[in-house]
Amino acid sequence: MSALPPPGFWAVLIGIDHYDKYKPLRGCVSDIENIERLLHDTVDSTRLQVYKITAAVANEPHPPTYKNIMDTFQEVKRKAAPGDFFYLHYSGHGGRQQRKEDPQYPQHHAAGGEMYESLVLHGDKHLKDYELGQCLDGLADAGVKTFAVLDCCHSGGADRVADDTIRGLDHVIPPDEDDNDVLPHYPEEESDATTQEPSRDGSAKASYWTRARKYTLLAACQPHEYARECEDQNGERHGALTYTMLRSIAKLSVSGVIPTYKTLYWDIAANIFSVSSTQHPMLFGERDIHLFGSTSHQSTRLAVVNRIDGDRRLYISRGEAHGVRVGEEYAVHPRGAFDLSQIIAKIRINSVGMTRASAKIPPMARVEQGCPVSLVTPVITDLLRVKVQSPELLQELQQRTGSTIQFNAYDSRDATHQVLFQDQSHQIVDATGTPLSNCPLFPANGEAATKIYTFLQKFAHYRMVAQLHNEKxxxxxxxxxxxxxxxxxxxxxxxxxxxxxxxxxxxxxxxxxxxxxxxxxxxxxxxxxxxxxxxxxxxxxxxxxxxxxxxxxxxxxxxxxxxxxxxxxxxxxxxxxxxxxxxxxxxxxxxxx
Structure with a gap:
C-alpha cells in the first residue's frame, strides 16, 4: 500500500510598492522576496506552491488587482485538500473605506461603523475586511490550516501623518464604483454569547478584521498605531513587522525547535521596538499551533520579557491586574523555550504597574527581550482563609502549596469561609454559615479535594479583582x-x-x-x-x-x-x-x- 502524499503548502504573497493613486512604498516587494526565500528554504519543494503578486513599478503584467487576488484565492480553494497549509502575506497600504448602509441592519452604520477596513489594491476595487475574512474562513472550514500576516496599517491609523515609511493612506477611500453589495450580516456572531453555558455575563463581538477563530492572523499594529517601514544595515527598506518576524524565526529556529505562533508573536512583540518603537503587533485566532504546521503545543509560560532598559532593568507583560506582587520571585528561561525547566536567571519584582512589572537583571545574567518567565515564589497579600470540618479533607487540602488559600482546622477563629461536611457532601459557606451562591455541593469522594481546591482558587481570584480600587x-x-x-x-x-x-x-x-x-x-x-x-x-x-x-x-x-x-x-x-x-x-x- 503506497504512502499518502505529504500535505500541500499553498502561499499567496502580495507586495505593493507602486500605486497609481496613492503614495508609493519602498519595502513591500522586498518583504515578499524575503518571505518567498524563507519558504523555499523551509518547505519541501514538492509540497510548495507559491502565488506571488507584486507591483514594484507601473504596468506589471499581473498586477495586484481585486480580481487577480480573488481569482488566486478561488484557485487555491479549489486545489487545496483537507490537511494542507495556506499562508497569506500582504505588504502594502491599509486604509479606511466608506461603505454603503444596509437598510436591513442600520445599526452597523452607526458610531464608527461607517467604514470598511481594506487592503488597498490596484484598480478601483479594494479587498474589504469581511471579504478577506470570508476567504480565510472558507479555507479553514475546508480543513486547510491557515496563517495570515498583514503588514499594513489595519484601520487607516496614518490619516494624520504624511510619512513615506507609514503603510497607510492620509484620507478615507470612497466606496468602490461597482460595489452594489453591503456589509453582510453574521447571525452566528451575535449568538456567540448565548451558545455557551448560560451565565450572568457579557460578551463582546470581534470586528470583521480580527474575527479569526479557525485560523491565525498576525497584524502589524494596533488600530491607533502606524505600520512602518524600516531600513536594514545595507539601506534596504522592509516592513517593520516582516523584518522582525524573519529575524525572530531565524533566532528561534537555531535551537531546532519550531516555534508556535504564540512563541513567535511574543518574540516579535518584544523585539520590534528596535526598528519601530511605537508599533505593537496583534495576534488573533489559533495561537498554540506550530509555525507553518498543524500540530499544537500548549504553552505553560506566565509572561514574557518585553523590554530591557539600559540600567539592566527588565519589564514583564503582567502586573497588578494579573495578581503580580512586589517581592515575588520569577525564573527567566531561554528565548523561545517550550520546556521551562532550563533557567538562565532568577529575578525579584520590585515595581508593579497595572499590567506591567519590572525587576533588576542579576549581574552576569544574559537575558534577552522575548525570554519567557514563570513564577517561583509568590507573595500572598490577602489570603483566603478557610476552615475545614472534615479532618481527612483538611489533610488533603493542606498538602497543596503555592496558592492564595490557607486551610485551617475547624476550631480556628481566623477564617472568612468554611467547608462543611454533611450528608456525605462538602459545602462551602461564608463565616455566617450562608452557602455561596452558584456553588455546587461536592460529593465526599476521591475527587472532592481537587474540585474544592479548584473552585476556591477561582473564588480567591474573584475576591482579589473585586477589591481593586482607584489609587490615582x-x-x-x-x-x-x-x-x-x-x-x-x-x-x-x-x-x-x-x-x-x-x-x-x-x-x-x-x-x-x-x-x-x-x-x-x-x-x-x-x-x-x-x-x-x-x-x-x-x-x-x-x-x-x-x-x-x-x-x-x-x-x-x-x-x-x-x-x-x-x-x-x-x-x-x-x-x-x-x-x-x-x-x-x-x-x-x-x-x-
Missing part, C-alpha cells in the same frame, strides 16, 4: 467609557454598545504620548473573572485609544443565569494606573448576585 483618581478626568445609546436598563439577551474616549488633547504630530489602554473584566455570578474587552482570543489584554480619540464600538450581549431575574443592574467601576510607559484603565463589570 485624578486620571479619571482623562477618560470616559459609556453606553453609546444611553441605555440605563439592560434586559436578558439584550445588548449594550460600549465606547471608550481618551479626553487628553492630541499630541504633536507623530507622537503617541498619552495613549490610554482599556480592559473590561466581567465578575460573573459563577465566581469567574472573564476578560470581555478586548476579545479573550486576542493576545493583547487591552485596547489602545489615542489622545482625543474614541474607540470602536463594542457590542456586548448580556445573559442572566437565574430565570427569575429579568433585569441587569451591573455596576461599572474603574481602576487606573500610570507607569513610565503607559496609562492603563481597568473597567470592571460587577454582577449583582
Amino acid at each position: 483618581s485624578h486620571l479619571n478626568a482623562s477618560f470616559v467609557f459609556q453606553e453609546r445609546d444611553g441605555i440605563d436598563d439592560v434586559f436578558h439577551e439584550e445588548s449594550i454598545n460600549l465606547v471608550f474616549k481618551n479626553l487628553k488633547p492630541p499630541p504633536p504630530i507623530g507622537s503617541l504620548r498619552d495613549v490610554l489602554y482599556f480592559s473590561v473584566l466581567n465578575l460573573r455570578d459563577n465566581w469567574e473573572v472573564a476578560l470581555v474587552i478586548p476579545d479573550p482570543d486576542d493576545t493583547d489584554d487591552s485596547i489602545a485609544v489615542g489622545p482625543g480619540e474614541t474607540s470602536d464600538q463594542y457590542d456586548m450581549e448580556m445573559t442572566i443565569r437565574t430565570p427569575q431575574q429579568s433585569e441587569l443592574d451591573d455596576i461599572f467601576m474603574t481602576k487606573t494606573a500610570r507607569t513610565k510607559a503607559r496609562v492603563d484603565v481597568i473597567v470592571i463589570s460587577v454582577g449583582i448576585h
